[in-house]
Amino acid sequence: MKALQFMSPGAFAVNDIDVPTIGDDEVLLASRAVGICHSDIELLEGRYIIPFGYPIIPGHEWSAEVMDVGSKVTSLKPGDRVVGECVIGMDHFGFSISGAGAEYFVAKESWLHRIPDNLSWTQGALVEPFSCGYYATVRADNLDGSDTAVVLGAGPIGLGVVAAASAKGARVIVAEPSAERVAIAKQLGADAAVDPTSPGFLEEVQELTGGKGASVVFEASGKPAAMASALEVAGFRARLVYIGIDVGGSAPAKLGLFQSKELQARGIIGSPGVWPQTIAFLARTGIDLTPLVTATFPLAEADKAIQTVLDDKSQVKVHYVSEVA
Numbered sequence: 212m213k214a215l216q217f218m219s220p221g222a223f224a225v226n227d228i229d230v231p232t233i234g235d236d237e238v239l240l241a242s243r244a245v246g247i248c249h250s251d252i253e254l255l256e257g258r259y260i261i262p263f264g265y266p267i268i269p270g271h272e273w274s275a276e277v278m279d280v281g282s283k284v285t286s287l288k289p290g291d292r293v294v295g296e297c298v299i300g301m302d303h304f305g306f307s308i309s310g311a312g313a314e315y316f317v318a319k320e321s322w323l324h325r326i327p328d329n330l331s332w333t334q335g336a337l338v339e340p341f342s343c344g345y346y347a348t349v350r351a352d353n354l355d356g357s358d359t360a361v362v363l364g365a366g367p368i369g370l371g372v373v374a375a376a377s378a379k380g381a382r383v384i385v386a387e388p389s390a391e392r393v394a395i396a397k398q399l400g401a402d403a404a405v406d407p408t409s410p411g412f413l414e415e416v417q418e419l420t421g422g423k424g425a426s427v428v429f430e431a432s433g434k435p436a437a438m439a440s441a442l443e444v445a446g447f448r449a450r451l452v453y454i455g456i457d458v459g460g461s462a463p464a465k466l467g468l469f470q471s472k473e474l475q476a477r478g479i480i481g482s483p484g485v486w487p488q489t490i491a492f493l494a495r496t497g498i499d500l501t502p503l504v505t506a507t508f509p510l511a512e513a514d515k516a517i518q519t520v521l522d523d524k525s526q527v528k529v530h531y532v533s534e535v536a
């Protein structure tokens with residue numbers, strides 16, 4: 212079978228390797244759609260947050276079809292459509308253990324969730340990144356149609372926040388310099404857009420919110436300056452949710468605003484425990500996340516998909532898919 216493998220730092224190829232065998236509690240899966248994430252590129256470059264070894268098959272944002280099940284597997288059968296969680300105890304699927312970037316791969320029954328018929332393979336492979344955006348809205352304390360939310364940053368996670376906040380009824384203002392990403396944000400429900408790099412950015416948000424500021428601010432850019440500006444676009448008693456990642460950067464911030472605006476802020480990591488809700492929410496709301504996918508390659512050309520992510524920074528989400536998907 213064909214498998215994408217990271218061979219050593221910076222080196223990757225689609226190789227022919229044996230189809231894996233399954234144990235009693237395991238499931239053999241056929242990849243249908245796999246997304247490439249920024250953390251895959253970190254893995255390729257050899258700087259991932261937990262230990263791993265080469266060669267490794269990446270792929271933690273995926274959908275797949277069940278091909279075969281071990282003798283102790285009771286909840287799944289061949290033909291079932293599934294997605295799977297990536298943090299498994301001390302291991303990370305697609306990082307420290309082989310992932311979904313191959314024609315066939317193995318997972319344990321307990322990691323998997325069945326996806327409803329009305330979600331496509333592509334939508335299934337977006338459950339993982341979307342679960343983070345969805346979780347951010349869960350952590351924004353009763354976000355609803357009375358809220359005006361500012362979303363700082365429209366990468367894959369920020370766009371998921373836009374879609375989830377909008378589906379929950381909030382008015383959404385996206386702050387993003389890229390016109391392409393703003394266009395996708397509007398397709399996913401953003402009501403207005405502002406350029407956070409323009410000198411009039413804060414005044415524009417004030418204008419769009421009738422001078423009140425946002426009732427909810429989501430920081431999804433991971434840029435320290437944006438993290439600081441979240442305090443300024445926030446209105447009185449606003450809820451701030453920080454999901455963008457930065458390690459060790461800094462920027463000046465008006466910290467007195469926490470007190471004078473009675474702000475509540477929290478940081479969140481990933482999407483712990485919310486996969487079943489995320490899938491139910493997607494199925495029920497009918498949110499179509501496919502505008503996030505800006506390029507698609509056949510699985511046999513997964514190496515070209517990786518090269519595209521490396522070369523073209525305007526891509527939002529690149530997928531590689533099996534022929535039958």
Ligand SMILES: [Zn+2]
Binds near residue numbers: 272339340
């Ligand atoms: Zn990811």
